[in-house]
Amino acid sequence: MSSGRTAAKEAKLRAILDAATELLVEKPTASLNDIAEYAGIGIATLHRYIESREQLMLQLGLRAVEVVEETLSRIRSVGEIGDDYIRELIEALIPLGDKINFLANETSLHYSEEMSAAEARVKEPIREAIRSLQSGGAFREDMSADWILEVLYSLLFVTWQQVHEGRIASKSAAKLVIDTLYHGVAAGADRG
Amino acid sequence: MSSGRTAAKEAKLRAILDAATELLVEKPTASLNDIAEYAGIGIATLHRYIESREQLMLQLGLRAVEVVEETLSRIRSVGEIGDDYIRELIEALIPLGDKINFLANETSLHYSEEMSAAEARVKEPIREAIRSLQSGGAFREDMSADWILEVLYSLLFVTWQQVHEGRIASKSAAKLVIDTLYHGVAAGADRG
């Protein structure tokens, strides 16, 4: 059947994207030849699956956004936005770091309208959640939701990097991020 | 006199490095031609001042480290490491963001031994100060000095970016970083 064919092709595309993600994390300047080699396919075949380097990067970027959006909706579906929402979000996103990390560094992506739109789209519900938590008394109201969102992102990225470099255990990463985000690094804060 | 010549040449080199820094912040993929044009000089002249793109990047990186080191020693010379040390450091570094910002993104630099060594060298005294502040009871001791240092760096970078994009006022940036670093974003923390 033809759906078997297309399914196989889609699986192979996914495998290529996975390999590209994996390699680009280690070596952001990897060429398409490098990526093909790493994926274990010929360069010609790679070009049969992806239109261009630009398109590859865009797909990886949009894929990262998708991953975050899926995580968001899965968490959101559990219930209303409560005090644990951010905690759950961070815990769910940490293991996906490899897929998302290069988004922060790949500057070429920021020149894409589509990518910027996708990023804005995924950020909005998080910002909304932060606003809700500010109103609910969980987060400070003397900082903008924008700022808190950027700090959250920034902490996630640095944590992924630290975990990747083996400097902190992935098991303790989420807790560390949450603790730092909520209470900071000053001594004497009231925390549990 | 010949010192007048060399002084003029050094000044021009500085001007070129400044221009390169300025342009690369806006457009990290700028070519050497772009940089020469932006600096208002011919490409041939640019190559008379810099050996190669790699060397240019390395010089910019080492220059950024120098700037931080000068800031460190200036602050340190004022007195012992007290509770205000980190505050002063952040306040002094924020305005230098443009010179230092691209260090976080320029991945090619991380492949340089010399650059890695310089980064390690500049980080060490800050880490030491953090340790001292932990012992002194200003910073939590249940987080590693390494982690606190990375968070500090990360907050500085995100803040520079936000200031650069005009999303927060540069005047309030330092205060925001310090407040966030020390107390986090949770409501109800005891803070001044």
Added chain:
DNA sequence: ATCAAATGATAGATAATACTATCATATACA
């Protein structure tokens, strides 16, 4: 087993960029 689809190796076209060489002109200094 057969046949269509997929693949890989290879060669090559195209483009971008770094870097060099040259020479006429401009600048600075004495």
Added chain:
DNA sequence: TGTATATGATAGTATTATCTATCATTTGAT
């Protein structure tokens, strides 16, 4: 003013990477 030095424009070389084209071989479905 005269001279050494610096500069700019330009052309050219080398390298690298993207992307296309071709064809023999392999794979996979029926």
